[in-house]
Amino acid sequence: MFFELKLKRDVILQPHELKSGMYLTGAVLSKLVEDLNLLKCTEEHGYYVAATTLESIGQGRIRSVTGSVVFAVEFNCLVFKPYKGEIVESVVSQITRTGFEARCGPFESLFVHQKMMEGFEFHEAQSPAFNTFKDSQGTEIQKDTVVRVKLIALRWDDRERTYRALATLNDDYMGPVQAFETGLDLNK
Incomplete structure (x- = not known):
């Protein structure tokens, strides 16, 4: 916020x-x-x-x-200043087998675990830069995708002078922003 x-x-x-x-x-x-x-x-x-x-x-x-x-x-x-329960739009910076990392403005330490994005499955590419998460409707999360997430946990890291957050897609109207602009319903 x-x-x-x-x-x-x-x-x-x-x-x-x-x-x-x-x-x-x-x-x-x-x-x-x-x-x-x-x-x-x-x-x-x-x-x-x-x-x-x-x-x-x-x-x-x-x-x-x-x-x-x-x-x-x-x-x-x-x-x-980020707050628990806040909904933010973030940009995916890295995708791994366990989830993805994203950034929101100056806030660069946001993580969404695979368990926090129901319906999405990990798809590994030959190069880690091209890994994706896809759902059954063809919606895809890849590097540089804009994703709307809900912050569920925050922690202050005094050594790095930054906040770290855990976020979820498991709520209404969460997920890739372009999916909402094209009319796809991610909550089915």
């Missing part, structure tokens, strides 16, 4: 980042975006997608040892 949050953060600018002729707002915003990209995700807020507005920049405090300047910044940020 996407949210816009009001956040506070200290932004540290090194002396060489305070170039003459560059506006302070531009330097602070550039460093803020860089810091959020490095941070990537937190358990509390989810994935940082974009800083949308810079609300205020506090008075700079100079650090005596390094000469860097610390600015207290308030800003609005668009975040993506």
